[in-house]
Amino acid sequence: MKIAVFDEEHEKDLQIEVNKFLETITETQLKDIKYSVAIATTRDGEQIYCYSALILYRN
DSSP states (O other), rough: OEEEEEESSHHHHHHHHHHHHTSSSTTEEEEEEEEEEEEOOOOOOEEEEEEEEEEEEOO
16 A cells, blocks of 8 residues: 655645546555645734645555
C-alpha cells in the first residue's frame, strides 16, 4: 500500500491535483480517499484555508 498526500489553499486547486493523480492509477488500485478542511485566522483577522486529501492506493 502507498499514500499520496495533497494540500492546497484553494478547493479548486486540490480538485485539479487529485484528478491529475487519479488519472495515473487504475480504479482497482484506488482503496480510499480522505478529505479534510482546516481554517485558521491570523492576528490581522485574515482567514487561511487548507484543503487536503490523502489517497490510499496499491502500487
